[in-house]
Amino acid sequence: MVDASETHLKLDPDAVGRQDADSLLRAIQSDIRYREVVHGCLNCGVCSGSCPSHRFFDYSPRVVVQTVLAGDAEAVKAMMDEYIWACAQCYTCAMRCPLHNSPGGLVMIMREVAVWRGMEAVHRLLKPYGRVLLKVLSIGNQLTPDMIQPDFFPDWGPKIPWSSTDLALKRKAIPVYTLQVTSSAWRVSPETSYELYTIYEETGVFRLIEQIDPNLFEVVSDMVEEVRELVEAGRDD
Amino acid sequence: MSTPLKTTGWDFVTTTVDKRALQRQPPADPRVELRELEARGEVKIIPITADNRPIEVETLLGRTKRIPTNKLWHHKSCGQCGNIPGYPTSIMWLMNRLGLEYLDESHQTSCTAWNYHGSGTSNLVALAAVAVRNWHRAYETGYYPLIHCGTSFGNYKEIRNLLVEHRELRDEVRRILNKVGRELVIPEEIVHYSEWLHVLRKPVAAMNRYDVSHIVATVHPACHVWKLIPEDVIYDRTIYGGERPAPTTAILLELGADVRDYSTWYDCCGFGFRHILTEREFSRSFSIERKIKVMVDEAQSDVAITQDTGCTTTLDKNQWIGQAHGYHYDLPVMADVQFAALLAGADPYKVVQLQWHTAGWEKLLDKIGIDWRTPKAEYERYLEELRAGKAPDQLYPPPVE
Numbered sequence: 001m002v003d004a005s006e007t008h009l010k011l012d013p014d015a016v017g018r019q020d021a022d023s024l025l026r027a028i029q030s031d032i033r034y035r036e037v038v039h040g041c042l043n044c045g046v047c048s049g050s051c052p053s054h055r056f057f058d059y060s061p062r063v064v065v066q067t068v069l070a071g072d073a074e075a076v077k078a079m080m081d082e083y084i085w086a087c088a089q090c091y092t093c094a095m096r097c098p099l100h101n102s103p104g105g106l107v108m109i110m111r112e113v114a115v116w117r118g119m120e121a122v123h124r125l126l127k128p129y130g131r132v133l134l135k136v137l138s139i140g141n142q143l144t145p146d147m148i149q150p151d152f153f154p155d156w157g158p159k160i161p162w163s164s165t166d167l168a169l170k171r172k173a174i175p176v177y178t179l180q181v182t183s184s185a186w187r188v189s190p191e192t193s194y195e196l197y198t199i200y201e202e203t204g205v206f207r208l209i210e211q212i213d214p215n216l217f218e219v220v221s222d223m224v225e226e227v228r229e230l231v232e233a234g235r236d237d
Numbered sequence: 238m239s240t241p242l243k244t245t246g247w248d249f250v251t252t253t254v255d256k257r258a259l260q261r262q263p264p265a266d267p268r269v270e271l272r273e274l275e276a277r278g279e280v281k282i283i284p285i286t287a288d289n290r291p292i293e294v295e296t297l298l299g300r301t302k303r304i305p306t307n308k309l310w311h312h313k314s315c316g317q318c319g320n321i322p323g324y325p326t327s328i329m330w331l332m333n334r335l336g337l338e339y340l341d342e343s344h345q346t347s348c349t350a351w352n353y354h355g356s357g358t359s360n361l362v363a364l365a366a367v368a369v370r371n372w373h374r375a376y377e378t379g380y381y382p383l384i385h386c387g388t389s390f391g392n393y394k395e396i397r398n399l400l401v402e403h404r405e406l407r408d409e410v411r412r413i414l415n416k417v418g419r420e421l422v423i424p425e426e427i428v429h430y431s432e433w434l435h436v437l438r439k440p441v442a443a444m445n446r447y448d449v450s451h452i453v454a455t456v457h458p459a460c461h462v463w464k465l466i467p468e469d470v471i472y473d474r475t476i477y478g479g480e481r482p483a484p485t486t487a488i489l490l491e492l493g494a495d496v497r498d499y500s501t502w503y504d505c506c507g508f509g510f511r512h513i514l515t516e517r518e519f520s521r522s523f524s525i526e527r528k529i530k531v532m533v534d535e536a537q538s539d540v541a542i543t544q545d546t547g548c549t550t551t552l553d554k555n556q557w558i559g560q561a562h563g564y565h566y567d568l569p570v571m572a573d574v575q576f577a578a579l580l581a582g583a584d585p586y587k588v589v590q591l592q593w594h595t596a597g598w599e600k601l602l603d604k605i606g607i608d609w610r611t612p613k614a615e616y617e618r619y620l621e622e623l624r625a626g627k628a629p630d631q632l633y634p635p636p637v638e
Contacts, residue, residue, distance in 0.1 A: 009405045010362055032403055033361065052505050052527070056519050088512060088519075089354040090460040090505035091391075095467060111357030122357075128515045129356050140346030140367070141315040148320055155517065157557030159595050172623050173616070174322045175587060176329060177635035178313070178341055185315035187343040195370055195417040196346050202413045203363035212358070 037105035047093035061103030314386030316546035323590030355510035387545030391465030459545030
């Protein structure tokens with residue numbers, strides 16, 4: 001168990017790529033949120049009994065908490081590879097735990113560590129996530145009107161082609177000025193993106209993306225450079 | 238297990254899994270600590286002022302929460318604006334009808350919490366810095382932030398609490414915010430639009446033009462609204478005996494709808510954050526099996542009413558594919574604020590923007606007695622006018638470009 005004095009606010013940038021089981025478990029248990037999401041465990045199973053993912057996957061929040069509490073570093077590492085990614089992040093477990101644990105919150109700490117340390121499963125799991133990452137990194141939006149395309153959502157039915165045809169015109173027909181755009185959810189000012197890039201830089205998010213998806217990072221870097229030049233030129237004027 | 242032990246164990250779980258057990262040992266109120274931090278000069282609080290015309294409500298632990306109703310800064314939702322545009326337009330349309338002041342502008346980012354929950358490709362400091370940047374932008378405009386998205390609302394409540402609890406987080410966020418010329422500010426209350434609608438339910442319902450007593454509505458409470466920081470959620474003894482969150486159910490009752498219970502009301506919608514994009518079979522199966530099917534089969538629901546972004550999308554978009562397995566529910570899905578705007582006479586196409594929804598909503602409007610055929614024809618004419626170069630209608634005057 002990690003001593004309270006060893007808690008950390010940010011993951012160690014020098015530990016990128018380090019995947020030995022003990023250091024992974026230590027990174028999880030020393031997160032400043034750890035003591036707020038794990039208080040012990042009765043093994044009562046109330047969390048798993050109400051867990052939506054437990055109904056459909058080989059996944060149990062009870063097992064996640066028990067394994068981390070048992071300090072079995074190898075078993076925790078194995079879970080980080082795929083198991084914890086089944087969690088739907090609904091926090092029903094947190095709502096119902098008699099000890100006020102938040103297994104969903106623990107899973108988020110574990111996912112963060114898995115991504116930061118560059119675990120193999122992360123590259124596979126995040127591959128279909130590229131479009132969201134591009135948007136969130138470049139403009140801070142996570143979903144935009146032009147992302148709803150029939151090719152990506154064929155299972156959403158015959159109305160989706162309507163949503164993606166003549167999109168600019170249909171967006172213009174929404175009577176809210178900020179929403180009359182297609183490639184962002186609303187008009188995002190370049191100054192706002194500029195500030196967001198500083199946050200991403202200072203908090204290690206850009207560095208993280210460079211590590212897990214160099215191609216995406218290159219595309220984002222070009223967009224960042226363009227916006228920065230635009231804003232700085234405006235300031236010079 | 239012996240009978241006495243079984244009874245004891247069951248009593249223990251049923252009393253302590255109920256969050257109202259928190260009343261016996263309530264957690265510290267972060268708002269009290271926030272005021273202490275402000276007194277020490279550590280943070281600035283974004284105050285709710287008389288201009289915001291606050292209305293007091295009671296939360297889970299019996300604490301008072303002040304909900305501002307006027308002079309609000311729209312913290313928009315990317316999922317709503319991108320995919321359910323009638324959601325924010327209905328909020329603004331109702332504010333116009335109520336004569337309330339607001340600011341909608343472009344100096345806002347998403348909270349980035351959807352991406353965080355789905356992919357883990359962010360971190361606590363980044364989430365906190367993004368939140369404070371948006372709060373500070375609202376603060377400098379003099380308008381109070383109103384959070385449209387349930388995940389932003391839940392995330393911002395968590396971030397508020399963590400900023401209050403951890404000096405090292407405050408120090409780091411302050412350092413980063415200073416780099417972009419901003420300060421560490423924290424709102425007096427984190428407020429979701431459904432709370433705004435809840436406290437204004439009587440004036441909103443007073444605008445209702447239709448009798449909806451024959452319309453069965455089922456409510457899907459959004460997980461990140463009521464399961465994250467549950468002690469900050471509004472409960473009302475007159476709504477399900479104070480056993481469930483009051484917002485959304487209360488406005489529907491005020492509008493006169495037949496609100497019916499169903500056994501899986503507490504379940505999530507199946508969105509899953511990453512699942513809606515990368516584990517679609519889960520989202521499809523869960524939304525149909527655990528929500529839509531139960532709403533219709535148990536409650537004979539005419540409409541599923543939501544209060545968040547991902548839930549509206551998941552419940553609406555995943556029904557069509559269910560036909561492959563013989564599910565033909567086609568239950569209309571819309572947000573509480575869209576339903577309220579419709580009943581107040583908002584145009585189903587130009588304002589409520591139901592044309593972007595997938596499940597068939599036309600039969601619901603027919604049952605209520607709302608004409609959608611004329612507005613549809615007008616909308617199609619309007620599109621042609623826009624194509625020909627007409628300037629679009631606006632709910633507020635846009636800035637001069």
